[in-house]
Amino acid sequence: MTATVPPKAPTFLGLPTAPRGVGHLRGDQSFPDAARTALRDGQLRANLGHATTTIRNKRAKVVGEVADWEQLRAAGKALKAATMAHLDEHLEELERQVTARGGTVHWARDANEANEIVTRLVQATGTGEVVKVKSMATQEIALNEALEAVGIEVFETDLAELIVQLGEDKPSHILVPAIHKNRAEIREIFARTIPGVDPGLTDEPRQLAMAARKHLRERFLRARVAISGANFGVAETGTLTVVESEGNGRMCLTLPETLITVMGIEKVVPTWRDLEVFLQLLPRSSTGERMNPYTSTWAGVTPGDGPQEFHLVLLDNGRTAVLADEVGREALHCIRCSACLNVCPVYERAGGHAYGSVYPGPIGAILSPLLTGVEDNASLPYASSLCGACYEVCPVAIDIPSILVHLRAEHVEAQEKTTAEAVAFRALAKVMSNPRLWHLAQRASRLGRLLSRGRPTLPNALPPPISGWTRSRDLPTPPTSTFVEQWTREHRSAK
Amino acid sequence: MSAREEVLGRIRTALGATRAAVPDVVRDYRQAGEHPATGPELLDLLVDRVEDYRATVLRCAPAEVGATVRAALDQGLGAGWAAADVVVAPGLPADWRPEGCDVDDDRPPVQLADRSASVTAVAVAIAETGTLVLDGSPDCGRRALSLLPDCLVCVVTADQVVGGVPEGIGRLDPLRPLTMVSGPSATSDIELQRVEGVHGPRTLLVVLAA
Ligand code: SF4
Numbered sequence: 001m002t003a004t005v006p007p008k009a010p011t012f013l014g015l016p017t018a019p020r021g022v023g024h025l026r027g028d029q030s031f032p033d034a035a036r037t038a039l040r041d042g043q044l045r046a047n048l049g050h051a052t053t054t055i056r057n058k059r060a061k062v063v064g065e066v067a068d069w070e071q072l073r074a075a076g077k078a079l080k081a082a083t084m085a086h087l088d089e090h091l092e093e094l095e096r097q098v099t100a101r102g103g104t105v106h107w108a109r110d111a112n113e114a115n116e117i118v119t120r121l122v123q124a125t126g127t128g129e130v131v132k133v134k135s136m137a138t139q140e141i142a143l144n145e146a147l148e149a150v151g152i153e154v155f156e157t158d159l160a161e162l163i164v165q166l167g168e169d170k171p172s173h174i175l176v177p178a179i180h181k182n183r184a185e186i187r188e189i190f191a192r193t194i195p196g197v198d199p200g201l202t203d204e205p206r207q208l209a210m211a212a213r214k215h216l217r218e219r220f221l222r223a224r225v226a227i228s229g230a231n232f233g234v235a236e237t238g239t240l241t242v243v244e245s246e247g248n249g250r251m252c253l254t255l256p257e258t259l260i261t262v263m264g265i266e267k268v269v270p271t272w273r274d275l276e277v278f279l280q281l282l283p284r285s286s287t288g289e290r291m292n293p294y295t296s297t298w299a300g301v302t303p304g305d306g307p308q309e310f311h312l313v314l315l316d317n318g319r320t321a322v323l324a325d326e327v328g329r330e331a332l333h334c335i336r337c338s339a340c341l342n343v344c345p346v347y348e349r350a351g352g353h354a355y356g357s358v359y360p361g362p363i364g365a366i367l368s369p370l371l372t373g374v375e376d377n378a379s380l381p382y383a384s385s386l387c388g389a390c391y392e393v394c395p396v397a398i399d400i401p402s403i404l405v406h407l408r409a410e411h412v413e414a415q416e417k418t419t420a421e422a423v424a425f426r427a428l429a430k431v432m433s434n435p436r437l438w439h440l441a442q443r444a445s446r447l448g449r450l451l452s453r454g455r456p457t458l459p460n461a462l463p464p465p466i467s468g469w470t471r472s473r474d475l476p477t478p479p480t481s482t483f484v485e486q487w488t489r490e491h492r493s494a495k
Numbered sequence: 496m497s498a499r500e501e502v503l504g505r506i507r508t509a510l511g512a513t514r515a516a517v518p519d520v521v522r523d524y525r526q527a528g529e530h531p532a533t534g535p536e537l538l539d540l541l542v543d544r545v546e547d548y549r550a551t552v553l554r555c556a557p558a559e560v561g562a563t564v565r566a567a568l569d570q571g572l573g574a575g576w577a578a579a580d581v582v583v584a585p586g587l588p589a590d591w592r593p594e595g596c597d598v599d600d601d602r603p604p605v606q607l608a609d610r611s612a613s614v615t616a617v618a619v620a621i622a623e624t625g626t627l628v629l630d631g632s633p634d635c636g637r638r639a640l641s642l643l644p645d646c647l648v649c650v651v652t653a654d655q656v657v658g659g660v661p662e663g664i665g666r667l668d669p670l671r672p673l674t675m676v677s678g679p680s681a682t683s684d685i686e687l688q689r690v691e692g693v694h695g696p697r698t699l700l701v702v703l704a705a
Contacts, residue, residue: 013509015505015508051687071521071524074521075523078520079520082518085514085516086517087510088503091503092503107497107498107501107502109498109501109502159682177684179687183685205685205688206690209682209685217694221605221608222605234669237670239669245680245681245682245693246695247642247695248693250638250694254642255604255639265502272664277524279660280524287683289677290544290547290677291677293548293676293678294674294676294680294695296672296674297673297675298672299669302631305638305672320502320508321509323510326515
């Protein structure tokens with residue numbers, strides 16, 4: 001399948017990045033080009049603005065009631081760093097424990113190998129359809145496409161994923177993947193694609209949710225194979241964890257005879273006790289709830305309860321290349337809460353699709369280029385104003401701005417030829433790496449706003465050196481105040 | 496080389512011969528809640544947090560559990576429910592069970608979808624987050640039991656209530672299949688409007704015996 005794709009230069013220490021030609025880590029367009037389309041879509045921006053504001057406020061409220069949040073955050077960060085320092089040993093222990101409890105562990109070097117393993121496992125059961133719990137790792141490797149290519153029908157069961165799947169669309173947010181669709185659009189998708197749906201279906205959210213319940217119920221009850229991801233895998237006990245809200249996860253983890261879980265190797269945690277930290281950090285940061293409705297954990301196979309066949313697929317797909325990057329490695333600490341998306345002024349305007357990868361927002365701007373090699377996602381490290389809001393909210397304190405700067409430097413270094421773009425990028429990188437210069441450039445770009453007179457984008461109006469870059473890639477019209485200023489103002493008034 | 500050896504080898508290469516020192520994990524976050532065990536403040540906190548998820552809590556004396564479970568079913572199913580529509584965990588104490596109810600056995604799990612309500616005990620309840628944890632022991636039942644019927648009644652006793660997440664995790668056995676339940680199943684996927692009950696039980700009732 002990938003034989004025609006040219007091999008690419010391995011990055012750090014010769015470790016291979018995620019292969020080309022498979023999966024969803026690379027967009028068809030650069031970030032600025034894709035963002036330009038999104039910026040012209042007023043409805044999309046209104047939906048996104050509403051969503052990010054709502055979740056941001058909910059998060060702030062439930063985080064605010066935890067007196068020891070900073071201690072939990074520091075513990076989460078230290079736990080992840082300690083895990084990465086001995087990742088090989090923790091994975092071997094996880095494998096031992098899962099195997100001892102009746103599970104089977106598979107290792108996948110990359111997306112192609114993981115897809116082959118899962119396809120083989122599904123085919124061995126003789127079933128022609130699988131139910132799936134929302135999982136970033138399986139989206140990353142485009143598992144659905146691989147299964148469908150051999151005629152296996154895949155049912156996404158998370159409501160938002162179902163909307164995305166039925167609408168032949170792409171997810172745009174980690175937590176609420178269909179946030180770019182409004183209720184009327186969802187009703188239209190359901191009316192068109194769900195067989196036997198009530199023609200009187202309205203666009204009331206409860207009615208739409210119940211239509212999805214009815215549609216999926218019989219599939220859950222007849223499913224023989226389920227596929228999930230995992231939020232955490234506990235090495236010392238072999239316990240896997242899925243955190244969810246709707247109960248579709250429980251259906252998949254409980255009813256079918258066979259369960260196949262695809263887990264990125266960075267999701268291992270050393271001890272059961274470590275979950276006392278992550279199960280506090282994740283729900284509050286993610287949905288802004290004290291606890292999500294359902295968390296399921298299981299260790300191998302339990303006679304008489306749940307699937308009697310369990311497979312765990314451990315996925316690399318560029319993660320070891322990220323681990324080799326001493327600055328970038330922190331990106332592997334991410335617990336996929338999506339808090340950084342909801343505070344990011346760039347995400348809020350550009351939307352998730354502009355990032356071209358299943359990982360959007362600030363985490364996507366570092367993780368995607370780290371997984372693919374920066375040459376394949378060269379514009380993403382610039383998709384940020386380095387305002388630092390993502391770092392502030394990150395429950396495991398990933399220093400996203402520093403990694404962005406690091407990747408910018410790496411990208412510029414990698415450009416051997418002195419093209420006009422390379423020069424402009426280099427100048428941009430210099431400005432963006434220095435808070436004082438960046439501040440000045442941002443204020444200068446406000447001048448650009450006056451010049452643009454309400455045009456949606458701003459082709460040539462930025463001062464040098466940024467103009468060298470924006471000439472070929474329209475930059476969004478800058479807001480009336482910079483995000484840093486706005487943030488400072490809002491925070492001051494909140495106190 | 497097998498994929499296993501190769502991935503492990505890559506990790507070793509990535510980390511280098513001299514690995515970075517493992518940072519100390521300082522666990523100076525709260526290990527326990529503020530309220531004394533089984534005390535009224537702790538139980539009130541649990542009730543407050545569970546109700547915040549729009550679940551219903553019925554409180555009763557330990558001797559009144561059976562009658563209170565019936566009252567909970569009246570609320571969840573409407574008066575006049577048939578005992579045969581209610582399925583209970585096999586290890587549920589006899590005096591907690593509605594008379595004539597169905598007791599779960601080793602039938603295929605999907606058959607539980609035919610029942611309107613299920614009744615189980617819990618292993619632990621975490622007050623600060625309003626979380627009930629079922630651990631697959633005989634009084635909690637297998638996982639499908641608390642999943643398929645549309646109305647779930649859970650009985651919590653005062654000694655099972657802990658303050659925060661660390662105490663809860665400490666009491667649980669990670670080798671058992673665990674289900675942590677915080678309110679009824681819910682989605683906010685459509686314009687962020689919360690809708691209770693997608694695939695899991697749409698109604699959650701908690702009987703708190705103290
Ligand atoms: S980087 Fe941090 S804030 Fe962003 S999704 Fe990951 S854990 Fe959450």
